[in-house]
Amino acid sequence: MTAPVGALRGRFGAAILRDRVSCGDTIVYVPAARAHEVLAWLRDEPGQRFDYLTDITAVEYRDAERPLEVVWQLRSLARRADLRVKAELDKGEALEVDSVWDLWKGADWLEREVYDMFGVTFRGHPDLPLRGHFSRAEQTRQALAANPEAHYSLAELSIAEAYDELPEDMKNRLRLGERGEVR
């Protein structure tokens, strides 16, 4: 049992589910509900000072029964130590965990990426799931809902001669467009 693990067990007891060392990296498993608490303690406790958030990611195993893991890779710049904290999320339940954006601003895009790639929601993240006015998804929605044909006459579209061969939905859009209707 390495130093941070001992301290964590002393402080959090049964909330440290298990720990192991793989390829020299120390890994600690915590319940998803208490992950934020543990991470905050690791950041602020004088003996730990994991002040640098190296990475947040998630791991989905090939075994479909196995839970999804959210991974926080931490580093203490002063002590030159690394620690990996993991929380398992059961796929049968909501994939949710507290955001650590309030602890490390660097978590902003990292958590967004995990949300985009794995569908894990980070409660308290300032910019999830969308960016409202600026969001790419919102702009895509608007672009798809728009009717570009409304801007052009058939002559301008240079397809007047081929009108009969057009697909039905496009004919319909053109008819709407000619009346200036926009869906």
Added chain:
Amino acid sequence: MSTRTVEVGLSTPGLDPGGNPTKVPLGVKLPGYLPPSDGLGEHMLINIGPQHPATHGVLRLVIELDGETVVRVVPHIGYLHSGFEKLGEYRHYNQLVPLTDRTDYLSPMANNVCLALAAEKLMGITITERCQVLRVIACEISRIISHLVWLGTTGIDLGAFTPFLWCFYQRERLYNLQESWTGARLTTSLTRVGGLMADVPDGFEEGLRDFCRTFPRTLDEVDAMFTRNAIWCGRTQGVGVISGPDAVNYSLSGPMLRASGVDYDVRKDRPYLGYETYDFDVPVGEHGDIYDRYRVRLEEMYQSARILDQALDRLGLLRGAPINIADPRVVLPPKHRAMSDMEAMIFHFKQVMEGVKAPVGEAYLGIENPKGELGYYLVSDGTAKPVRWRIRPPSFLNLACLPKLCEGVLLSDVIAINASVDIVMGEIDR
């Protein structure tokens, strides 16, 4: 001759008898319809990119302006998403190497090295001494190439064209060396698990030695042009400032972190490839502005040339030493043996068909790439393909703090700040 078959009224944009426009702009409903307020009031919204040379790749910046002052910047990324991480789950470890070329395409050899190191950490492999030295050379060549591109293009962004040509002339010399070694200027795919694709060719050492001797002169010239230049100082000093504690909190790395006065370099603090045995200095800034980032990167190039010189000395002592480990389960046998020796052929077949198996476990390995800490996190379930290959991209995290850096600056400074971050979209979007 074709005949018109449609009797739909053909019209040009204009007003109908009721005075309503016959052709309406996107998203407007008729009649008497007012477009919804964008909520910006007097503010103005500006899009830069994704196809804009000053954004250094397919980055889109949505900028809200009050006059010429930036209220906020919202970077949009993802235009170059290639799914490398997912693709990696269907590839053998050695087959990941070509994918790493294409992430940070300004320092492909350093990416190759990082992947090989991560896979070797996962498999518990210790590489040969000559391989270590050659990988150090690969990393430092990449650092100089990447910083030269950064210096040249940032100069252009701020209106200085000449240093760009000097930088690219020097970069070309390195690219020629890189090409003679790996056969490619960009898609190098230099490393393999347990070694390298090839040893350096004849004439490489002399060429690199000559480069190390003459190249600092170009840096001196750039230094003379920029460092005390009134325009350069005016555009960069005190612009895009981030404090040391903030830089740590935003997970910045590399020159971005060190320019803010945080003395952290993976080569010194978590040494790999025997970096602790090389004699070099890590430049650290003070103000965390664009100017300090420039000074840090400039000095890093001098230091890289120093490291290259020392590595070449060691390479001379290790002439003829093997570059690959002696484990036939990991390293492919030479072609002539695979074609003539039964056992070598079996190993060759097993490796090509099944790949190199890694034990169950996981490993994170970070190296000091030109842009910051590049980390590869590999999770293995005991097969020859990783369950998860996570790339911790330095420019992704460096770019994420752009909105913070751009608070309250002028529009033209956004270009300078964005340039100073030194991003590569291939790596950010992956």
